[in-house]
Amino acid sequence: MIRWWTALGLACLANPLRAETCRLALALAMDISTSVDATEDALQRHGVAAALVAPEVTQAFFSSPMPVALAVYEWSGRSTQRVILNWTMIRTQADLLAAASTIQTSVRSDSGSATAMGYALAFGATLMQEAPPCLFQTIDLSGDGSNNDGYGPDSAYRHFPFENTVVNGLVINAADFEGELFLIPFFENNVLYGPGAFLEIAQGFEDFERAMRRKLERELQGLEIGALQETAKP
8 A cells, every 4th residue: 555645746746737636536425225214324324424533534534735525425216316415625624524514414315216326326427527626536335235226337337437436335234134245246246446446344234334434544545556556647
């Protein structure tokens, strides 16, 4: 792994004309499909908000002089995607606290839709086009089920702009009723996208905050050298 400040220095040396204003545009996508009940939805919103202000995540946010641009949206059916937190530049701890408060107090927009994962990713790609210019772009897709409505992730990756975006995953309730870990291979084979993409696992919504903390810390702390070199090419 390579630290953010080293990564930024190498990137700037490789291409001094870059106009990025931040090091990472990060969009968090929360599942609100019909399989997520009201209690689980509350645990998810609280988990994201609490993870953002956890000491290790806060330290990772400010581990570089360049800020992070953060957005959060909820998703479920084909027409059910809604921005909870629009692109916000996290420059200070006050910015981070305000973002966490917005997520914590947000209200679910839908509770009866299926799981249209391809549409959720397409929405994320479109949202990413509105992000501030950053060195890197990442979408985090959280979910407790596989795609069962409309086109899947593969179609989204073919038809929407993901060339410069990494997609990481967070699986919730990884085991089905028979104890099989069916969601893990589904996410690994269908959702993860781009160099260095990885999967985090929450053993139920009660474990969501811990998993989100781990994922955010990993995303914010550093980059694979290979991905850095590819991005830094003129």
